Amino acid sequence: MLFIFLYCPQGRTIKVNYGMKRSVEEICSKINKGKAVVMTAGEVCQLIREGENIGLEDVDVVTTATRAIMSGTYAVMSFPIEASRQFTRAKKIFLNGVPAFVGPCPNEKLGILDLMVFGTSHSNLQPDYGAGHLFRDMVQQKEIEVSVITDDNDSFTSAITLNDIPFARLFGTRHCFMNYSAFVNCSSKEVNTIFHAKSFSPDLSEATVSGCGEINPLKNDPLLETIGMGTPVLINGSEGFVIGNGTRSSATRPNLSGFADMHGMDPQLMGGFITSAGPECIVSWAVAIPVISQDVLDAIKTPDSRISLPVMDVDTRKPIGEANYGDVWQDVDLEVTFNPSACNYCPICEAVNKCPMDAIYRNNGKIILDRQLCFNCGLCSTICPSGVFIARLGIIKTYMKCYEEEIYREVPIVLRQSDKKRALKMAEELKRKIIEGQFKIK
Ligand code: SF4
Ligand code: SF4
Known part of the structure; x- marks a missing residue:
């Protein structure tokens, strides 16, 4: 075992234990004795943002989750x-x-x-x-x-x-990707695509994004040191198992296949999402990561701002830049604020027409938002002109090479195809189940 003592500017001494490794069995034994420290990946990254140091002795299991379109x-x-x-x-x-x-x-x-x-x-x-x-x-x-x-x-x-x-x-043939992308439209024409709920506006005027960033399961174990065939997971809230790698999974772009019984699923974690190329399927995963090594912990401690987000042109499907998940999930609203009294009763309500979940409707003329159905995509906040729906959705800020020239751009996000609000709840729920002995990590 190798301990290294680092002296940080604030005068604190940080002990880093580089040689330490522990087995999943040791961690399971701590859980069974009620002595394990279980945290969500979001909690760990928040502590890192606040300047805390977290060592292997500080956390035993980290819970992760994602809710997204999974074709x-x-x-x-x-x-x-x-x-x-x-x-x-x-x-x-x-x-x-x-x-x-x-x-x-x-x-x-x-x-x-x-x-x-x-x-x-x-x-x-x-x-x-x-x-x-x-x-x-x-x-x-x-x-x-x-x-x-x-x-x-x-x-x-x-x-x-x-x-x-x-x-x-x-079943999932390719679920739970580690790497997702942001999309923009470099062309001068609208594009109908599964990556937008309406026609994708041209000329780099808007961006859509996928992925829950720092709480994504495979971001927290990119080398699949703890996740593999037989790993218990929650799929749409129902206990299931990883079958192995998914189709087209690779060392740099891993994804998973798995299955779960539909009888135990939670409808709020699944559903259909209407894109401009037709309906797609929403699936949710929650995965526990036993913190067995410094490599696993280092991946867990990587916050949104240090996770790469490739920017793709939706017309050519080619990468044109690289942003990070800080642009998507830091200083934004995870759900829309709903102010029905601000409604101007437009003859045609585009928020109703374009909501990919059919979560907005009118009842006796009044505008209604069904929070159970809402995916927290944020699109309505960019469509309604009267402030009935309000949300800060972030801006993709990076150099993009659309044509010959690479130019710095700031492109507003108008649609999120991942529901981080519910993913955070799922990670919390999995943490509770592990602590209370209702979910075995192995
Ligand atoms: S677009 Fe906004 S203001 Fe117009 S009817 Fe719909 S909710 Fe009301
Ligand atoms: S955020 Fe708005 S547009 Fe998106 S699902 Fe919810 S109600 Fe519909």
Whole structure:
């Protein structure tokens, strides 16, 4: 073990223990004895911003979380179905109009449906309803219409709730990225994209962002020293497991695959997000990181301002600059302030039309905000001209090379595709569960 004593300008002595390593088992034993120090990644980074030093002896487990659009999502379900008469096999299945893939089990003449639903699938009945909406409706125990076309060219519909589905699991093929990006539009035309809830305005006039910065799970363990196959996690609040690396995961751009039972999920952590290229699927992860080494602790202590945020041109999908997460999450509002009395009753309410969560609506002329549905994206604050919705969303400040020249730009953020407010709550909740023995980190 190697101790180094550093003398800081304030006259304090800091002891840095560079040789120290400990096993996950040792940390689990401390948790079981009620002696472990569990902190959220946000708490650690706040202490670092306040000038504190945190050593390996000061913290045992750090909780992290993210809530974001995660396209690489699918659900696997198996359930018996009420049919007017016996059928051989299902050929096509739709859940609330969202197409499912039948199988892989044929279930010949058993009256049982096995199916998969891709998170990016869209309803053939409503253009703004996708699998993300379907999964949330299911978890809310809403009745779902099941339409079946059989091998015998018969067709029938039935209604189910999640309680009627004994096997329903949500999987991620590439979730929980370590690296996200900010997007701007360098071109002179509007672009419809999954990276904006409305058409992306041209000429670098606005930016959209993803990622929860310092509390992102893989930012806190970028070398995957503690996260791997079998690691317990919370997906949409339900206990699940990491399966391994996700698709296209690499050493510099890791992501995870995993799964959890839909029956234990919290609808407020999931849902559908309407982009200008169609509905997308929202998923949340909370991950505990046992602080086993100085390398892990150093990653945890890295605050937003030192985490790189590549800036991409949404038209060409090429990197044109590099900002940091301090621009996104420091000195901003994590949710909008709602002042309905400021409403001017515009003939067409663009805030209602453009809200990606359908969280704003009118009731007897009055404007209503559904906080349960709201994703805290902030877009309404940039659309409403009368200050009904107010939020500071930050500014991307960096050099950007759109054309030949690299020029310093300040581009206002108009949409956040990650919900840091709920991610912080999830990290707090996971911390509570670990301390109270309701969640085992191994
Ligand atoms: S845009 Fe703003 S002021 Fe106009 S109707 Fe909507 S909420 Fe009211
Ligand atoms: S912040 Fe505004 S636009 Fe975004 S989800 Fe909430 S209500 Fe809708």
